[in-house]
Structures are given as structure tokens and as C-alpha cells.
Amino acid sequence: MAPSELLSLASLSLLLALVVQPHEAYGSTRGSFLSNDGSAAVNGICATSVTIHGYKCQEHEVKTKDGYILSMQRIPERRFEGNSNAGIKKQPILIQHGVLVDGMTWLLNSPQQNLPMILADNGFDVWIANTRGTRFCRKHVSLDSAQAEFWNWSWDELVSFDLPAVFDFVFNQTQQKIHYIGHSLGTLIGLASFSEGHQADTLKSAAFLSPIAYLSHMNTALGMVAAKAFVGEITTWFGVAEFNPKGQKASAFLKRLCNYPGVDCYDLLTAITGKNCCLNFSTVDLFIKNEPQSTATKNMVHLAQTVRDGVIAKYNYGRPDYNRMHYGEAKPPVYNISAIPRNLPIFISYGGQDALSDVKDVLLLLDSLKFHDEDKLMVQFIKDYAHADFIMGTNAKDIVYNQVLRFFKNQQ
Ligand SMILES: *[C@@H]1O[C@H](CO)[C@@H](O)[C@H](O)[C@H]1NC(C)=O
Numbered sequence: 001m002a003p004s005e006l007l008s009l010a011s012l013s014l015l016l017a018l019v020v021q022p023h024e025a026y027g028s029t030r031g032s033f034l035s036n037d038g039s040a041a042v043n044g045i046c047a048t049s050v051t052i053h054g055y056k057c058q059e060h061e062v063k064t065k066d067g068y069i070l071s072m073q074r075i076p077e078r079r080f081e082g083n084s085n086a087g088i089k090k091q092p093i094l095i096q097h098g099v100l101v102d103g104m105t106w107l108l109n110s111p112q113q114n115l116p117m118i119l120a121d122n123g124f125d126v127w128i129a130n131t132r133g134t135r136f137c138r139k140h141v142s143l144d145s146a147q148a149e150f151w152n153w154s155w156d157e158l159v160s161f162d163l164p165a166v167f168d169f170v171f172n173q174t175q176q177k178i179h180y181i182g183h184s185l186g187t188l189i190g191l192a193s194f195s196e197g198h199q200a201d202t203l204k205s206a207a208f209l210s211p212i213a214y215l216s217h218m219n220t221a222l223g224m225v226a227a228k229a230f231v232g233e234i235t236t237w238f239g240v241a242e243f244n245p246k247g248q249k250a251s252a253f254l255k256r257l258c259n260y261p262g263v264d265c266y267d268l269l270t271a272i273t274g275k276n277c278c279l280n281f282s283t284v285d286l287f288i289k290n291e292p293q294s295t296a297t298k299n300m301v302h303l304a305q306t307v308r309d310g311v312i313a314k315y316n317y318g319r320p321d322y323n324r325m326h327y328g329e330a331k332p333p334v335y336n337i338s339a340i341p342r343n344l345p346i347f348i349s350y351g352g353q354d355a356l357s358d359v360k361d362v363l364l365l366l367d368s369l370k371f372h373d374e375d376k377l378m379v380q381f382i383k384d385y386a387h388a389d390f391i392m393g394t395n396a397k398d399i400v401y402n403q404v405l406r407f408f409k410n411q412q
């Protein structure tokens with residue numbers, strides 16, 4: 001494939017973070033090269049992406065309070081660590097990916113360039129989270145992923161169930177407070193969760209890369225049209241289904257959006273995520289082979305609401321009476337980002353070219369943290385970076401990850 005085609009495909013999957021085909025009801029689908037039958041030990045992320053590089057890696061299963069069984073990977077030590085550090089307790093770090101991808105996206109660049117391995121080589125105990133619905137998280141104590149109920153959730157449930165489950169699991173395993181790193185949706189669920197005090201006893205500090213919180217300034221014509229087109233259709237939609245970005249209807253919907261006046265789909269990657277400066281075509285190729293992953297349609301709806309409404313609130317059922325049924329109020333409750341404990345050490349890194357995490361929206365986020373203890377908030381602005389550079393940029397180590405390391409080492 002030509003590089004431009006690769007980029008178009010990559011951007012398609014990123015675009016789909018914002019669009020949704022409301023009447024879709026796909027059955028259970030499978031990952032491109034793996035089955036979902038629990039063969040993680042053979043074909044999972046550890047085997048395909050970590051141990052091949054000479055790192056130890058453990059597959060774990062974590063059960064959420066609402067019955068989902070999530071897979072996690074742990075890289076417990078440096079490559080070829082040997083016994084010299086035996087018995088030394090390492091600081092655990094939990095890494096949370098964004099929407100429509102899974103934990104593998106962190107591992108696509110070379111070991112010298114990808115975040116989990118850099119953290120492991122610097123002496124951290126690295127835990128990679130995967131959210132419900134993605135390739136290795138399609139199990140549940142009683143539901144099947146072909147059932148509608150399996151997909152009856154939005155990012156509210158990631159806040160109240162997935163994140164607490166993985167935090168508790170890592171804390172129980174390591175008996176230490178945890179550093180958190182989130183990218184994209186992984187930042188939103190972290191911010192929302194910490195604002196509700198969910199991880200008060202297990203969280204040590206948090207790094208937010210390409211933060212998504214407020215979304216109303218998202219500056220791409222395509223993104224705005226996608227969110228609006230979607231919201232236009234929501235009023236008639238109350239179904240519950242898997243959202244499979246690899247499905248035909250998703251592509252058809254994208255084509256329709258590209259016909260809107262003012263929408264330029266010629267360079268999709270730039271149109272959606274902003275002008276990424278520093279991607280490697282080989283990495284983008286791997287990205288296309290492994291992503292995008294399914295999520296719940298309801299989750300996409302919730303994200304579109306966040307774009308439309310300009311507030312960080314719980315899922316809106318679309319009618320005051322439905323909202324009252326779920327929340328006891330006509331409007332969905334708001335997540336109060338200012339309620340994040342003021343002494344929680346926070347690192348935020350954002351890009352000047354990021355079209356999803358627009359600078360104006362990041363400034364709103366920073367404003368909601370304006371009473372945060374000054375010496376506990378570290379902010380990095382990278383003029384040339386766009387959304388995908390933070391996970392796949394070939395120079396992300398020098399520019400971002402070394403700052404993250406420095407931030408964590410300051411908390412020791
Ligand atoms: C989805 O969950 C809500 C409660 O949050 C419930 O009212 C609704 O009936 C569920 N729908 C399906 C299809 O499971």
C-alpha cells in the first residue's frame with residue numbers, strides 16, 4: 001500500500017472515534033489475526049508484542065464489579081534484568097489507552113521508542129490496561145459479546161467499573177500506590193474517575209497525554225460534522241449494540257460525511273487528528289493491522305454528546321424523563337474536574353497541532369485545575385505534536401516520555 005493509503009486507513013480508524021452509525025447492530029467480530037476464545041497466553045499481547053523483544057511479560061485477567069473480564073499485561077522488569085535487583089520493590093505504573101484501540105497501540109514502535117518498554121527499562125513495574133469490548137476483553141461472567149446487553153455501557157462505566165477494577169488489582173498485587181498514564185479517552189476517564197475520588201487510596205500520581213476532557217473546540221470540519229450528524233440521529237435511536245469500526249456501514253457513513261460542504265477528506269489523518277509530525281510508516285502499517293477495535297455504540301454517543309454540550313457530564317438519555325429515571329434529575333450529573341484532590345501530582349502534555357485535543361479545550365481543562373497546588377501540576381506544550389504523535393511518534397521518547405520519567409521520579 002502507498003503511504004497515503006496507509007495514512008487514510010489509519011485516520012479512518014481515528015475518525016471513527018467521532019462518528020457512529022446509529023442503526024448498526026453487528027454480531028460478534030474477531031480481531032484481524034487472533035481469536036477471542038481466551039487464547040491470550042498463546043496469541044495475546046505479551047506473546048505477539050513483548051516477549052519477542054526479550055522482556056518478561058505476564059497476562060492477567062481482571063474482573064469488574066459488573067462482570068466484564070479484562071485482560072492486562074504486566075512487564076515487571078527491564079529487558080534481561082537478571083537477579084541483581086531481586087527483592088527490590090518496583091514502582092507500579094498503569095497505562096490506559098484511548099477509544100477504539102487497545103493496549104497494543106503502546107507497543108507498536110521499537111523497544112527503544114515505545115513507552116511501556118522505556119518505563120520497564122527505567123526500573124518501573126509496568127501494567128497495560130485494556131478496556132471492555134476490545135479484542136482481549138470480550139468475556140463476561142454471564143453475557144456473550146453477541147448479546148446487546150454486553151454493549152450497554154459508555155465511558156461512565158469505564159470510570160466507575162473498569163478503572164477501579166484494574167487499580168484495585170494492581171494495588172493488591174503490588175501493595176503500592178500506582179502512577180497512572182492515560183492517552184486520549186484514557187485521560188478523560190482518569191480525570192472523571194479521580195474527580196469522583198474513586199482511586200483516592202491507590203493513586204500516586206497521574207500523567208495525561210493529549211488530554212481529552214472538554215471537546216467543544218475540536219477544530220476539524222470533519223469531526224464537527226461527524227458529531228453533529230450523529231447527534232441529529234440520536235433522537236430516534238435507543239438501541240444498544242457493538243460499534244465495529246471495521247464494519248461496512250461505518251465506512252458508508254464516513255463517505256456520506258465526506259460529502260458535506262467544507263469537509264475535506266483528502267488527507268484524513270490531518271483532517272481528524274491534526275498534523276502529526278513524527279509517525280513512522282512501518283508503525284502506521286502495524287497500527288492498521290491491529291486496530292481499530294470495537295467499542296459500544298453508546299460510548300460513541302456519549303463522546304459525541306461531550307463534543308456537542310461542552311460539559312463533562314454523564315451519559316445523556318436524551319429526554320428529561322429518561323434522565324430522571326436514571327439519575328433522579330432532568331439533566332445528567334456533571335463530573336467536577338476541580339474536585340480532583342489539589343495535592344495529586346499531575347503531568348499534562350499537549351500538542352499545538354492536535355485537532356482532537358484542541359489547545360482551547362486544554363486551556364479549559366487547565367482552568368478547571370487553577371486552584372491545584374502549584375508545585376503539583378506540571379504542564380508541557382509541544383508545538384509540533386498532534387494526537388497520534390504521543391503514542392507513536394518516533395521521537396516521543398526524547399520529547400515526552402523522558403519528561404514523564406522525570407515527573408514520576410520526582411514523586412519517589
Ligand atoms: C441498559 O441499561 C439500562 C440501565 O442502565 C437499562 O435501563 C436498559 O434496559 C439496558 N438495556 C439493555 C438492552 O440491556
Ligand SMILES: *[C@@H]1O[C@H](CO)[C@@H](O)[C@H](O)[C@H]1NC(C)=O
Nearest residue numbers: 063168169170171172173174
Ligand atoms: C489479592 O491478592 C491475593 C493474593 O495474590 C488474592 O488471593 C486475592 O484474591 C486478591 N484479592 C482481590 C480482591 O483481587
Ligand SMILES: *[C@@H]1O[C@H](CO)[C@@H](O)[C@H](O)[C@H]1NC(C)=O
Nearest residue numbers: 109110113280281282283394
Ligand atoms: C521505522 O520502523 C522501522 C520498522 O520497525 C524501523 O526499522 C525504522 O528504524 C523506523 N524509523 C524510525 C525513524 O524510527
Ligand SMILES: *[C@@H]1O[C@H](CO)[C@@H](O)[C@H](O)[C@H]1NC(C)=O
Nearest residue numbers: 334335336337338339340371
Ligand atoms: C467542584 O469542586 C470544587 C472543589 O471541591 C468546589 O469548590 C466546587 O464548588 C465544585 N463545583 C460544583 C459545581 O459542584
